[in-house]
Amino acid sequence: MSEINFDWLNALPKVELHLHLEGSLEPELMFTLAKRNNVKIPFTSVEQIKEAYQFNNLQDFLDIYYQGADVLVVEQDFYDLTWAYLLKCQQQNVLHVEPFFDPQTHTARGIDFSTIIDGINRALVDGREKLGISSELILCFLRHLSEDDAFITLQQAIPHLDKIKAVGLDSSEKGHPPEKFSRVFAKARELGLLTVAHAGEEGPAEYIWTALNDLKVSRVDHGVSAIFDKALMEYLIAAQMPLTICPLSNTKLKVFADMSEHTILQMLELGVCVTVNSDDPAYFGGYMTENFVVLRDSLAMTKAQAKRLVSNSIKGSFTSLEYKNTMQQQLADYR
Numbered sequence: 001m002s003e004i005n006f007d008w009l010n011a012l013p014k015v016e017l018h019l020h021l022e023g024s025l026e027p028e029l030m031f032t033l034a035k036r037n038n039v040k041i042p043f044t045s046v047e048q049i050k051e052a053y054q055f056n057n058l059q060d061f062l063d064i065y066y067q068g069a070d071v072l073v074v075e076q077d078f079y080d081l082t083w084a085y086l087l088k089c090q091q092q093n094v095l096h097v098e099p100f101f102d103p104q105t106h107t108a109r110g111i112d113f114s115t116i117i118d119g120i121n122r123a124l125v126d127g128r129e130k131l132g133i134s135s136e137l138i139l140c141f142l143r144h145l146s147e148d149d150a151f152i153t154l155q156q157a158i159p160h161l162d163k164i165k166a167v168g169l170d171s172s173e174k175g176h177p178p179e180k181f182s183r184v185f186a187k188a189r190e191l192g193l194l195t196v197a198h199a200g201e202e203g204p205a206e207y208i209w210t211a212l213n214d215l216k217v218s219r220v221d222h223g224v225s226a227i228f229d230k231a232l233m234e235y236l237i238a239a240q241m242p243l244t245i246c247p248l249s250n251t252k253l254k255v256f257a258d259m260s261e262h263t264i265l266q267m268l269e270l271g272v273c274v275t276v277n278s279d280d281p282a283y284f285g286g287y288m289t290e291n292f293v294v295l296r297d298s299l300a301m302t303k304a305q306a307k308r309l310v311s312n313s314i315k316g317s318f319t320s321l322e323y324k325n326t327m328q329q330q331l332a333d334y335r
């Protein structure tokens with residue numbers, strides 16, 4: 001029997017650094033919003049939606065994920081989506097979150113950038129005030145679109161820079177290397193934004209190098225393919241570069257055939273700054289606690305390892321040093 005039960009992992013103070021708000025859209029809310037906005041979706045029941053959520057790779061998932069986002073239309077929809085995620089965080093003792101949003105998924109449908117960000121931001125403000133959950137927001141560019149399109153999006157973000165901490169890069173990885181976005185990331189840094197990027201999820205370790213060298217990222221999202229590059233592993237350890245790893249996502253999208261083959265704890269023991277995150281919890285079958293639970297069940301994670309994983313998330317977060325120290329103390333006191 002494991003030394004850890006569900007309740008211990010659920011009450012463990014946690015921090016989430018890799019979460020797509022559009023990926024937290026639960027089927028129930030999707031139906032509610034479809035009805036409210038009179039948007040047609042190709043499903044008639046929650047069961048049917050769940051049956052459709054069977055993916056063989058990242059692209060299979062993305063096709064369904066972008067379709068689901070069609071139900072998000074007015075500011076209140078973006079508020080409701082974000083608020084539902086924050087309530088889940090409260091239930092799972094997630095103290096601090098740094099979610100992504102994909103504006104291009106919505107602006108391409110004619111929705112104003114301000115509608116999207118104002119709804120999300122209002123929920124994040126309420127999350128701080130009513131739930132005590134702190135947050136920093138990350139704007140992600142869709143890498144299957146052009147760099148020019150990303151520049152337009154960055155331009156739309158300029159009146160809202162007070163609500164955004166960083167830019168990121170997501171969507172179809174293969175064939176869309178980080179360096180395709182070097183210039184727009186340079187512009188984002190000039191504007192005072194930090195940078196992160198999905199790299200080495202389905203793509204090669206080479207994409208992690210270019211995310212680091214060309215995009216100057218402060219964290220690598222996923223990054224699991226680093227294990228195939230010895231020099232990269234040495235660099236990641238020396239630099240204590242955080243990797244935001246998403247265990248349930250990786251097995252659902254078949255990055256690993258089975259959770260027992262996941263390398264997260266191997267990397268942790270080698271000294272890589274790995275962290276645990278949920279990615280798209282409504283699609284991959286679990287939020288933060290469930291992701292820790294599978295590491296316990298499939299990899300025999302110990303309490304000490306769970307606490308080190310959270311400590312890494314605190315270190316890798318974009319919050320103030322003062323708040324990091326407060327969270328580290330809370331984590332150290334947790335038994």
Ligand code: HPA
Nearest residue numbers: 020170171172198279280
């Ligand atoms: O895991 C992911 N990878 C790339 N793009 C994404 N968009 C949502 N989730 C993901």
Ligand SMILES: [Zn+2]
Nearest residue numbers: 020170198279
């Ligand atoms: Zn992701």
